Amino acid sequence: MQIQVRLYATFRAGRFNEQMRDYPPGSTIKDVLADLAIDEALVGTLFVEFKYATSDQQLHEGVRLGIFPVVGGG
Amino acid sequence: MPLPASNDFYSRQILFPGIGEEGQRKLRDARVAIAGCGATGSAIASLLARAGVGFLRIIDRDYVELSNLQRQTLFDETDAAEFLPKAVAAARRLSLCNSNVTIEAQVADLTPDNVDPLLGDCSLIMDGTDNFETRYLINDYAISKNVPWIYTAAIGSVGVTMNILPGETACVACMFPDSPRGSIETCETAGILNAAVTAIGAHAAAEALKFFTGAKHLMRRTLLTEDVWWVDHAELPAEAPRPDCRCCMRRQFPHLAGENHPHITLCGRNSVQIHEQRRTIDLAQLEQRLQAHGAVRNNGFALRFWRDPYELTLFSDGRAIIKGTTDVGIARSFYARFVGA
Numbered sequence: 147m148q149i150q151v152r153l154y155a156t157f158r159a160g161r162f163n164e165q166m167r168d169y170p171p172g173s174t175i176k177d178v179l180a181d182l183a184i185d186e187a188l189v190g191t192l193f194v195e196f197k198y199a200t201s202d203q204q205l206h207e208g209v210r211l212g213i214f215p216v217v218g219g220g
Numbered sequence: 221m222p223l224p225a226s227n228d229f230y231s232r233q234i235l236f237p238g239i240g241e242e243g244q245r246k247l248r249d250a251r252v253a254i255a256g257c258g259a260t261g262s263a264i265a266s267l268l269a270r271a272g273v274g275f276l277r278i279i280d281r282d283y284v285e286l287s288n289l290q291r292q293t294l295f296d297e298t299d300a301a302e303f304l305p306k307a308v309a310a311a312r313r314l315s316l317c318n319s320n321v322t323i324e325a326q327v328a329d330l331t332p333d334n335v336d337p338l339l340g341d342c343s344l345i346m347d348g349t350d351n352f353e354t355r356y357l358i359n360d361y362a363i364s365k366n367v368p369w370i371y372t373a374a375i376g377s378v379g380v381t382m383n384i385l386p387g388e389t390a391c392v393a394c395m396f397p398d399s400p401r402g403s404i405e406t407c408e409t410a411g412i413l414n415a416a417v418t419a420i421g422a423h424a425a426a427e428a429l430k431f432f433t434g435a436k437h438l439m440r441r442t443l444l445t446e447d448v449w450w451v452d453h454a455e456l457p458a459e460a461p462r463p464d465c466r467c468c469m470r471r472q473f474p475h476l477a478g479e480n481h482p483h484i485t486l487c488g489r490n491s492v493q494i495h496e497q498r499r500t501i502d503l504a505q506l507e508q509r510l511q512a513h514g515a516v517r518n519n520g521f522a523l524r525f526w527r528d529p530y531e532l533t534l535f536s537d538g539r540a541i542i543k544g545t546t547d548v549g550i551a552r553s554f555y556a557r558f559v560g561a
Binding site: 154156163212214217218 | 412
């Protein structure tokens, strides 16, 4: 299934900004994080179709997934 | 009441239709607390003081160092040489920028014990901190007391900001429900561009001006991120709270209650902060006592003591930053040996 993945802020470095990516049916957000080598401990918030999501949430064909890091410096 | 004639200072800002004379008067009556005065705090404080926010309280626990100067625009080399507390140096600089406004310096670590006296009499809190422990504390306080605040952070070339309007938007615990569990990047590890700080600080300051000048309805209801290097600007919706948010929905405030509040923190630059010792220190007296044990200097606000390989900076409330180690045990024992157990 195709998932539209949008990475925000520091997660874009060395990866991409926005990409349509292919995952097996039944994949969860955790699977996407693993695929992109994103440490879940560094994830601030997850959005599916611009609604709050959790990492164990299953994804469906064509949805938009946003992954936002914890940004703490100042 | 009309603005005094001396307020030619604000003439160009008053010309802006969003502010006008009335908006400028509202800014004069505004009271803002800026929690933390590093890079983002400096940018925000400078803009708000110059814009004529009538009262600014600058709260910061740290002192100026050379490595700050590339991005912390309120400080200079003299401040670093004198290891002035950032709150004091910032207040001095801001008073020179605009003598029409009142700047109050508070050399303090924001904790559950002092959060109410430091933030309670201000109608907006600006985030200039560099850590999530303090942000969660501010968030708990702001939501519980119904006080708006503006989260602002920066790392590398990226800045992030969000307005938290209790009852109207999500809060920081909605966006970041869990305290960071991993080792998150800091300015010390990932670096920081001064342009990223200035850009995101400007966004936050503009939102503060809207808040005070009757344009609250124009305030952003999004989590904004901006990358000045890769030229990316994105916003995520932040209008709706997370349905199970422990803070704004379940009204649980563990950070305000002091749960898990550490008495010792690693500062991320080969140093340890000890704030478990609440005591009033006579800096002049201690300076004399320490002279036999190493080099010592007292700037009236803090005392610095060097004894290889460590450097201790002690504030008059007993708080200390010990540089040269990340070992809490060593830091504690150094403190006990030279300041007292």
